[in-house]
Amino acid sequence: MTSAVVTNDGLTSALDRLVDRVHGAEFAVVLSPDGLPLGGSRQVGAELVEQISGVVAGLIGLGLAATRVCEGGALRQVVVQMSRAFLFIATIPNGTILTVRIAGDDVEVGDMAYEVAMFVGQAERHLPIRLGPASSATIGDTGAQHRHR
Template identity: 40%
Template sequence: MNDHPTTSSSPAGLDWILDKLVSRVSGAEGAVVLSADGLPMAGSRGLGRDNVEHLAAIASALHSLARGVGTHFGKGELHQTVIELESGFLVVTEAGNGACLALLADIESDLGLIAYEMNVVIGQVREHLSAIPRVSETVTSPYQQ
């Protein structure tokens, strides 16, 4: 039985790699790989499907907004988005062409270690993290003339 919240279409071994990432970072609560449009590609054990989907959507939106700051104000390419909350952090990093890696951690976590471990994972599996952008399909209705 697979305890991971992802679908069978997630890249092979990615769930296991996310589990290892979470175990290496003290205070890490979960990690998700997501496409640029917010769809989860894989998630670490323990988050549950609903939380994986919710975290992926939030991470995508935040990362997109942060990328807009660099573009609009001429600050260059976005490397990482860090959100500090009262009791935790959300860190989102580019992970391949059209993919991001998000990690949720408690407030006691070491941001330097989080960034380092996320970059190690990305370096190891970058080619597997590239997401193919979705293309809108024309849907024909039997009611169209």
């Protein structure tokens, strides 16, 4: 199964600017709540998008489980630190998911965290569609209301 990134000039340009602003940023992808690619920066190919969407789905699932068990509120971000790279996965209020990879020995993780937060805050201007929650178990749902009834 081959996935192609949906081309949307506004979203692609916004993702390109995000990647360009931070030294070491390699690519950025926006996925729908169910993991379908909505857009990507110029540095990401269809095969990588397909792989990233699977990884992100698993990490978001683990993050959602942690929010339910720990009752810590809505899932906002998952950061994976590797020996030579970081993967930032941030939830956007409309249900979409931003994923950015930054790599290198001299990267500024704080700069990327700031840029990711800024993108999330302004994402609705760049996204081609407005998505509603798919079910009662959305990204922001901690499950706490179901346990306390």
